[in-house]
Amino acid sequence: MGKMEEKLREPRPGKPLVVIIGAGFGGLEAAKCLKGKDVEVLLIDRNNYHLFQPLLYQVATAGLEPNAIAYPVRAILRGAKNIHFRVAEVYRIDRPKKTLSTSIGPIGYDYLLVSAGNRTNFFGNQKLSENCFELKSLNDAIDLRNHVLTCFEKALAEKELEKRRSYKTIVIVGGGPTGVELAGAYAELARHVLTKDFPMLDLSQVSIILLESGNSLLAAFPETLRGETFSKLIELGVDVRLNSAVAGVENGTVLMKTGETIKAETVIWAAGVQGVNLSDGLTDKPAKGSRVPVTPQLHLLDGKNVFVIGDLALASPDDPLMAPVAIQQARCAANNIMNSIQGKSLVIFRYKNRGMMATIGRKAAVATIYGSNFRGLMAWLIWLLIHILWLIGFRNKLIVLIDWAYNYFTYERGVRLITRKPKTNRLPELER
């Protein structure tokens, strides 16, 4: 035990210590690349699991259970003798002292690889963050699932018409992939599940409203797929409103810039992300969205022993905020750390863009892969296949497959449970 402590804080001479912050797609890939190499690696995350974020919206919409998309980091790294893992929150990076200040005490490093991701950007608007749900963590997703299901239970007991309608209204702000996927999944939850669970509620009044300030959904996708997405969501009954900017959200009311208001007990903010708040220690001049500018070799402009990758890094403004970028950057950065240790020259990162995809609903998705566009059933099948393959762990692949097959054939959602206190305390009496 004591041995371990000492090894971690004072790596043995000749064994440089690489500290990786974040066990997301980037950090985990970097750790795997450094497995068995002549370095000691310490991976730090505030959770003890790797979260498969692309399916987070399915937890929020009661399609998957939380455990299906989270996998214990220790199980992933088992057998890698030079890789250590700690559950800790990193508070500050002190580059002059090569030390991190963390919830489990100071941790020194020789090389630092930061892959800490991003968080929701409320653009400094405190009211927004208090009155909106977000979808970045597993807890966010569980909170959201519990809240939406609780709202329908509340609607049953509510006699005032306007209030009852507001329990049945879900507003999603932001027409990117998260917003589109949430809107489609909630529309199907309402149509296929809630109508049967609540036959006494007038569910024609359920409103799923998707607000996008720009003039198109999925702005990063080719135009034909954007049109497809729009019409498919309309077909599912989603009230899609383009050119609709939100001015504020308060007490169950969304105020539009036009002055219009929408009453809704559920407002989800999916309209922006920013780097986690570690950028202070990494750069004096953060780029847009608190991202940290890095060289083409992925280290800091003024520090060759600190690499930043994934959503937090800004290597090229063309690279999207996506798992494949983080994974490819992880390989490059891990490689460059070893090159640096061995006195070799560093390699330059170039993103191999294989494409992107988003799902809308049953047998409905859009994908652009190696320049080819897919939609409908074909895109949906590609989406299913790729996500199953990406998931870590045999058990999780199997559970997700079963849940999807179950949802597909029965039109059910097995996990529509209200398991926790809602995030807001607007509905205290319904919960224990």
Next chain:
Amino acid sequence: MGKMEEKLREPRPGKPLVVIIGAGFGGLEAAKCLKGKDVEVLLIDRNNYHLFQPLLYQVATAGLEPNAIAYPVRAILRGAKNIHFRVAEVYRIDRPKKTLSTSIGPIGYDYLLVSAGNRTNFFGNQKLSENCFELKSLNDAIDLRNHVLTCFEKALAEKELEKRRSYKTIVIVGGGPTGVELAGAYAELARHVLTKDFPMLDLSQVSIILLESGNSLLAAFPETLRGETFSKLIELGVDVRLNSAVAGVENGTVLMKTGETIKAETVIWAAGVQGVNLSDGLTDKPAKGSRVPVTPQLHLLDGKNVFVIGDLALASPDDPLMAPVAIQQARCAANNIMNSIQGKSLVIFRYKNRGMMATIGRKAAVATIYGSNFRGLMAWLIWLLIHILWLIGFRNKLIVLIDWAYNYFTYERGVRLITRKPKTNRLPELER
């Protein structure tokens, strides 16, 4: 909608309203028995799911995910037109006014069937309830799982020997089925999973201590099975201490009546249950453990329109606190409510005792069925089969089967995730 509200509070003439409190084994069975009958039924539970309590300890020990043992009540009752369901907490029963005071307002009834179960009995000791974990709800189980896993993460960063040991010590108070099942499952978690997850921790120091104030484990079981349970737990490395009464628990220390102390960050209280706090409205003279005395026909001694069943009821002191009793009582009580409405005479409840069982670990269980005793592999297989058959819903059966097969063949526990804030705030810095 308005229609529905009125129907529930003022049942149509000729349609008596039966209100059932609790969607556990008893309440759910009673609702099913009344399906399609000439009554309106309103089932109330504080959760929107039925909890399969016999497997709760497997959630606490990271063997099953919470969603596998919880099933949405609305999905169970779908298609039963005369049965309605509300998520609500019942505060008080006002028998003269035939009204319940609840979190969603007053609810009137013609017949009331109370199957609200029991809660942990800390015997009025506030310190115990503050310093011990309990295992009655899904949240309790998730809290416990998160806490135990967090303790091992904490142990890694703890330099003081005694404190480190206390993170690795789990004390279970009470040698009934819950205590035995928890002790066995934690011992296997430590041996098969934590040793691999934490190779740097000295896990020979992990202590699972089972404290029983009496002179035997599983006091309700035949003597040969009690001996078998004791030796199997010892074999698994559990420190079983009989005749060991606890005087108090405070600040991570268990104080024994002998004056001895045990340092442990995890203390689980499984040493007693009492009826939920609805007995005030039901009886002036509650029996031991806050149970409500009922007639052999299962209604109150002084009220023929109020039936009490399950763990809360005391029909015969010989009947154990088990799901089969609650289920059989539910059938009798539902029957008697219909008899009462139709002016027929009521039938007397008699428990058909088929037996009882408890699991200890891999291929190890004890069961006494129709007077025959089973142990080891045979008892374990019977236990597995019966629990799979009892689980509600095809999806849950399948998921539990897969998890068990996975745990069995890989010696893994797929769901060892720390997903939530721990119940205590002793470890705030490890959590978000």
